[in-house]
Amino acid sequence: MFLECAELEPIGTNAYFVANEESKQAFVVDAPLGAFAWAEALSNSLECEIVSLLLTHGHWDHILDAHLFAEKGIDIMGHEADKMLFEKPEVMASFSIPGIEFNGFSINQWLKENEDISIAGFEMKVSEVPGHCPGSLLFYLKQESLAFVGDAIFCRGIGRCDLPGGNFDTLKNSILKNIYSLPNETKLYSGHGPITTVLAEKQDNPFVQI
Ligand SMILES: [Zn+2]
Numbered sequence: 001m002f003l004e005c006a007e008l009e010p011i012g013t014n015a016y017f018v019a020n021e022e023s024k025q026a027f028v029v030d031a032p033l034g035a036f037a038w039a040e041a042l043s044n045s046l047e048c049e050i051v052s053l054l055l056t057h058g059h060w061d062h063i064l065d066a067h068l069f070a071e072k073g074i075d076i077m078g079h080e081a082d083k084m085l086f087e088k089p090e091v092m093a094s095f096s097i098p099g100i101e102f103n104g105f106s107i108n109q110w111l112k113e114n115e116d117i118s119i120a121g122f123e124m125k126v127s128e129v130p131g132h133c134p135g136s137l138l139f140y141l142k143q144e145s146l147a148f149v150g151d152a153i154f155c156r157g158i159g160r161c162d163l164p165g166g167n168f169d170t171l172k173n174s175i176l177k178n179i180y181s182l183p184n185e186t187k188l189y190s191g192h193g194p195i196t197t198v199l200a201e202k203q204d205n206p207f208v209q210i
């Protein structure tokens with residue numbers, strides 16, 4: 001597995017590029033500004049085809065480049081609770097920064113709790129982790145012992161609960177049920193900031209403790 005992270009504009013949102021050297025396929029997690037050009041350059045240098053864009057949730061900073069993936073016919077996956085944010089991202093304009101251009105796009109495949117999917121030759125389990133955003137998703141790759149968690153949890157932090165559809169009790173429940181229940185050694189790749197592990201957050205996360 002080849003995995004690379006880029007912290008992108010305009011507010012430091014992580015995008016992940018994951019390639020399978022055997023299948024010569026790749027997927028991308030989240031699409032902040034510049035994610036498409038970055039991912040395309042990686043796919044060219046690795047001679048891999050990008051088959052899917054997985055969206056952890058519909059907040060504007062995670063989807064600014066998604067329309068570019070859509071134009072190339074790349075499958076886009078997300079949760080139906082964020083349908084409005086994907087199709088009309090300008091509804092979040094007042095929470096973004098001035099001068100940002102929004103482009104709506106369509107989701108090709110809606111994902112839901114406890115769904116097993118196979119992308120680019122990687123097996124993953126989908127979990128719903130609402131509380132930061134209604135359509136927040138987690139992608140758990142058991143064999144690789146890692147999970148993409150979006151803005152549900154960060155290294156020693158959690159996602160904001162004060163945006164539309166946010167709720168602390170819901171987020172706390174999501175973290176206890178679908179993140180702290182993963183094996184301790186599982187690496188957590190968040191939508192912002194550095195990588196962490198399930199054990200490190202169980203021990204030191206100041207917001208959610210068991
Ligand atoms: Zn968010």
Ligand SMILES: [Zn+2]
Binds near residue numbers: 013059191
């Ligand atoms: Zn974010």
